[in-house]
Amino acid sequence: MDSSGGGNHDIGEPPVEPIGVPKTAAPGIPRRSRFWPVVVSAAAIVCVTAGVAAGTWLYSRPVLTQPPTVGVAVGALDPELDGEASLTRDMLLTALTQFQTLTVSAEPIGPHASKTDYHVEIRYYADGEDRNVWWQIVEGKSGHLLKAGVENVKANGKSPVAMREDVAATLSGKLAATKGVITLLELRKTSDSALGNVCVLHAEGALEDGDARKIGRAAKCLERTLKLDPKHADAAAALSVITALNADEHSTARAVQLAEDAVAVDPLSDRVQMAMARAQVAAGKTDGALISANRALALNPHNPDVAATLASVLFSAGYWDAANDMAADAGRSPDLVPREAILVKALDAYRRGDWSDASLLAEQVTGGGVAGMLKAAALGQLGSPEAAQRLSEVRAEFPDFESTFRARMVAHRYRPDLVASIEDGLRKAGARFRLKTLASAYARED
Incomplete structure (x- = not known):
């Protein structure tokens, strides 16, 4: 066989070169041509790998x-x-x-x-x-x-x-409200990894239950939804409500921004307007909060959550009778009564010094937060031996609650005299607060 590769071979049989003889390119054929099949093969492998990766991503991509x-x-x-x-x-x-x-x-x-x-x-x-x-x-x-x-x-x-x-009104609430039948059916059939609307439903359910752990999980779900779809107005609104609960300036500022983003996308959503109302309350803008809450009511007068939100804003603004009327309106359907509507009634009973009624109503409010503190405070005012147990539940939820109590109350913009009375009830239940006036705590209100 000629080392130059000029021997006769059957078609399809590559020429065999002696071991140890240096390879030289045939005349007129570029040297890179010998490597072209390798390049093509490598490119094919990259394409196949990219296709598999894309397929895997599409398969594992969260459902919105x-x-x-x-x-x-x-x-x-x-x-x-x-x-x-x-x-x-x-x-x-x-x-x-x-x-x-x-x-x-x-x-x-x-x-x-x-x-x-x-x-x-x-x-x-x-x-x-x-x-x-x-x-x-x-x-x-x-x-x-x-x-x-x-x-x-x-x-x-x-x-x-x-x-x-x-x-x-009765049927629409029964079917479509936060506690409505269709909402519950949707939550039952969706997977834990799903994003989008189901995250909003989980967030609203967690807020309604007052469950801090569920609220935390829902917040993560909402963050992932917004990362996938930054213009998801309902997700931004729900995350705004959750963020405002943290009761610090940074969280309040972010809650307001999230609510503003949601309004920019969907100003005709009752969810979005409720979120804006809550964010404005946390920022001390109660007049603006009343406007947003009333807009939500005009957009959806049949949603008990809207009536409860307006009741809460009215209570923060000091319109006690109107707040109670709106809370009663939110409770027209016994199986759809929002947690917040009951809380408004409990707070008003406490404000009036009706400790027994305040305690009974507060016990009907699920979860902790303000409701948990009110339960302990009302029992403290009554001198009940159960007050210590309720206080321990508050400490379990908020280990630092005695140092952050005023900030948490300010986030809801409750009147200073009411906050002082709740603090007094908590002291009687066994809480140990540092002596400090409420003036500085309310300095941010405008």
């Missing part, structure tokens, strides 16, 4: 969940009530669209409504002057019955229009 789509059908058992049922459906659809927890589908309910996550079927019938509304929720894809119930709306001399409004 969206609010569920809901179709609604309303009918009457009595043909004479068909017109009234149709008008009630229109009011109900309007009420549901005011909630951010779901999206109302224009697609009619039926076997082909595959894009709808839930079907809500409602039967409307009369019981004398009263109205009974039977409802059921069916899963869109499987057709499985998930939940059913009956709501009774008393006439009490109301006009037909007022009755229909009551039916729409």
